[in-house]
Structure formats: C-alpha cells, structure tokens
Amino acid sequence: MRFVELNDLKKGERIVRPIYNTEGVLLYGSGTRTDEAVVSQLKKLDLFGLYVLDEAEPIPEISKEVLEMEAFQTRVAHIIDDICRNLIAGKPVRNLDETVELIVRRFGYLKEPVHFNQSLRSKKDFVSKHTLNVAILTSMIAGRLNLELKERMYLVEAAFFYDIGKYLAPQDAIFKSGALTEEELNEVRAAKQKGFALLKENYAYPAGVRRYLIQLSRDHKNHIGAAWEQEDLNLLPGTRILKVADIYDILTAVRPYKAPKSPFSAYKIIRENPEEYDTKYAEALSKCLHILPVGSYVQLSNGEQGIVIRENEQVLERPIVLGFASNKMYDLSQAAVFREVKIKDTVSTPDNRPQIQVM
The missing domain is CATH 1.10.3210.10 (Hypothetical protein af1432)
Known part of the structure; x- marks a missing residue:
C-alpha cells in the first residue's frame, strides 16, 4: 500500500479506501481500478491524493x-x-x-x-x-x-x-x-x-x-x-x-x-x-476508543515485535503482550517487567489503521 498524489495517479491502480460524495453515497469501492474517467472524477473532488494497492497486494477487509x-x-x-x-x-x-x-x-x-x-x-x-x-x-x-x-x-x-x-x-x-x-x-x-x-x-x-x-x-x-x-x-x-x-x-x-x-x-x-x-x-x-485492543501488533522497546493478548483496563499502555521472536509472555502490568520492556508503538498500515489479528 502506498500514497499517490492525484497528479501521479496512473490508470489501472487499485483504490484502497472507498470514496463517497458529499451526500455519503459510495462513488468508488475498495479495490476499484482507475481509468481515465475515474481519475478525472477524483480530481474534481480535489483530494490531496489516495492510497493504492501494490499489484500483488490483497484488498483489505473493511468492516x-x-x-x-x-x-x-x-x-x-x-x-x-x-x-x-x-x-x-x-x-x-x-x-x-x-x-x-x-x-x-x-x-x-x-x-x-x-x-x-x-x-x-x-x-x-x-x-x-x-x-x-x-x-x-x-x-x-x-x-x-x-x-x-x-x-x-x-x-x-x-x-x-x-x-x-x-x-x-x-x-x-x-x-x-x-x-x-x-x-x-x-x-x-x-x-x-x-x-x-x-x-x-x-x-x-x-x-x-x-x-x-x-x-x-x-x-x-x-x-x-x-x-x-x-x-x-x-x-x-x-x-x-x-x-x-x-x-x-x-x-x-x-x-x-x-x-x-x-x-x-x-x-x-x-x-x-x-x-x-x-x-x-x-x-x-x-x-x-480502541487505542490498544487485543490483537494489536506492537513494537517493543527491546526490539521485538509482539501481539496484545490481554488489555489492561486500568493502565492502557501496560497490557500483556506475546513476543514473536522469544515466544515469551510480557505482563507489562508487573513493575519489574515494565522496567525492562515497554511498548514503543503499534504497527499500523500507511493509512493509519492498526494491524490487528482477530483472536
């Protein structure tokens, strides 16, 4: 997935996010391929640009x-x-x-x-x-x-x-x-x-x-x-x-x-x-808001990536995380663990949707 300014948009690109008119009516759904008519219409909407899929990339599921x-x-x-x-x-x-x-x-x-x-x-x-x-x-x-x-x-x-x-x-x-x-x-x-x-x-x-x-x-x-x-x-x-x-x-x-x-x-x-x-x-x-829900992929301060297994309702940034490389469970609610390992950030898509594994 990558961001493309409208002036650089080519025919045959696949749109990631659905696009609506000002009445909330769907104009182009996720996965729509651009042609001259689509590009012309998008320019009329005065968008800064849009996200498109790479050729081998599957269309993301949108709820x-x-x-x-x-x-x-x-x-x-x-x-x-x-x-x-x-x-x-x-x-x-x-x-x-x-x-x-x-x-x-x-x-x-x-x-x-x-x-x-x-x-x-x-x-x-x-x-x-x-x-x-x-x-x-x-x-x-x-x-x-x-x-x-x-x-x-x-x-x-x-x-x-x-x-x-x-x-x-x-x-x-x-x-x-x-x-x-x-x-x-x-x-x-x-x-x-x-x-x-x-x-x-x-x-x-x-x-x-x-x-x-x-x-x-x-x-x-x-x-x-x-x-x-x-x-x-x-x-x-x-x-x-x-x-x-x-x-x-x-x-x-x-x-x-x-x-x-x-x-x-x-x-x-x-x-x-x-x-x-x-x-x-x-x-x-x-x-x-779901800021750090179960299933969120995260980058840890020790260089490892992991997945949130259980949320912490009292302190959002201290859930239980399963590390991928070590196969180790990090309970960040424990002070001793939190001193050594913290969540640096979530792993998100370019259009800022969190990568989440349904569990």
Whole structure:
C-alpha cells in the first residue's frame, strides 16, 4: 500500500479506501481500478491524493461499521462546511441544532469503545472533517463523563466553531507542505482570532457555547509567543475536553505532507503533557476508543515485535503482550517487567489503521 498524489495517479491502480460524495453515497469501492474517467472524477473532488494497492497486494477487509462511519463523516462534514461558511458570510445558518443533536445522540451514549479510523482529506473538507472529528470525540468524552445533556450540546456546538478562523486564513498557508514563515504564521494566528471574534459576542448563540470559545481564544493567545500577554487561565472542564479532542485528531489525521501518529503514539503524547492536556480527560478518551485492543501488533522497546493478548483496563499502555521472536509472555502490568520492556508503538498500515489479528 502506498500514497499517490492525484497528479501521479496512473490508470489501472487499485483504490484502497472507498470514496463517497458529499451526500455519503459510495462513488468508488475498495479495490476499484482507475481509468481515465475515474481519475478525472477524483480530481474534481480535489483530494490531496489516495492510497493504492501494490499489484500483488490483497484488498483489505473493511468492516461495515467502518464503511458506515466514513459515509457519515463525508456527509456531515459537508453540512458543517455549509454552516461555517454561511456564518462567515452573514447568511442564515441552517441545520445547526439538528446536526449538533445528531452527533450528541449518536456518539454520546456509547457503551463500548469504538475504532476511530481516519480518512484522507481534500482541500474542500480539510477543515470541516477536522471540525467534525473534534465534535465526535468531544461528544464521546462528555458522554463517558456523564455530563448533562445541555452541556454536551453546548460543547459540540463549540466544537463546530472553535476552528472557524481557518476559513479566514490564507489557504496557501493552510495547505503548505513545509514550515510556515513567521509572516504566514502570524496571518494564520490572526485569522484564528478573527474566527473566535465572530462568535464571542454574537448573542444569537447560547452563552454556554460562547464561554468555551472565549476560553479557547484566550488559551490560543497564551500559546503563540511573547506578542501576546500571558494569562493564567482556570479552564472549564469542557474547554479541557475540547483541547484533548483537538490535539488527538491533529496528531492522527492522514495528511499527504506529514505522516500521522498512531492512536497509541498520539495518546502517549497527550499523557506526557498533563500541564497542557488534563489527564482526567485523556483517560476518558482512552475509554472511548480502541487505542490498544487485543490483537494489536506492537513494537517493543527491546526490539521485538509482539501481539496484545490481554488489555489492561486500568493502565492502557501496560497490557500483556506475546513476543514473536522469544515466544515469551510480557505482563507489562508487573513493575519489574515494565522496567525492562515497554511498548514503543503499534504497527499500523500507511493509512493509519492498526494491524490487528482477530483472536
């Protein structure tokens, strides 16, 4: 499996992931071979590129759950894009309450962890798919913590708008593959603050939503250097949830110019920065997602690869692992074992799906 930019896509390539239109209707299924018509249609979708299979590589099995999720994400991201663009243009905002409620109802009452697979984004949906994923993750975490329904609705609506400034930023900077210049960075930062300003004092939106955006605006200023006055913030629980959801999606997103982190690596980064990302909400996220499920292939710190045999419900990164080379069982919950052997990362496919053996 390899990533191919659209300009380099050849006839006869086999598509790995299914591709949907903005209505969530399947256009091309997994294994579809490209021809001139397919390539032309893909270019109209403005995708960054896509993953294709090598000739001898089998078509990967994709569960019905994953297919339904990808169709849902494509359809709802388009709705969120319309909501944000209409707000910026001063036009009537349609479908906001219904879409917020849809996400709260669908993802806020899950009883079991779910696989949260990332899909490749296009220039058209780069911001809206990130926004949607943050809203979904926020709803999951808020549900796991049993927040009141009204508060969940406020949080998901805040997730829709907290990154709206990206629409106002120079698009060349947003999609630049290399490091931004200081001038470009300042333009993006200023655009983000303009986005917050659209909502902070817009009394057409609930105070419960605006308070989160006000805090996120201040938190953003605290992180962009000496040009802004540093401020001690007593962040609300919901603001902390939004920050965890935001960074998790940023780290794990599939982008053509930067390799994604695995869910496990992303979780470790979040846990290793408790001053920035509250441990309580990071742990709640880990209860919502299959980050290190049974059957996950892992790379161990002793150089060996292994497979997760039993999860550790108390400490995610310390399960029982069977080493392939040694045929040895590593119980990482034991302090003596954990001092010698740790999980470095999971072994994932290029499009950031974990390699899992069904057991």
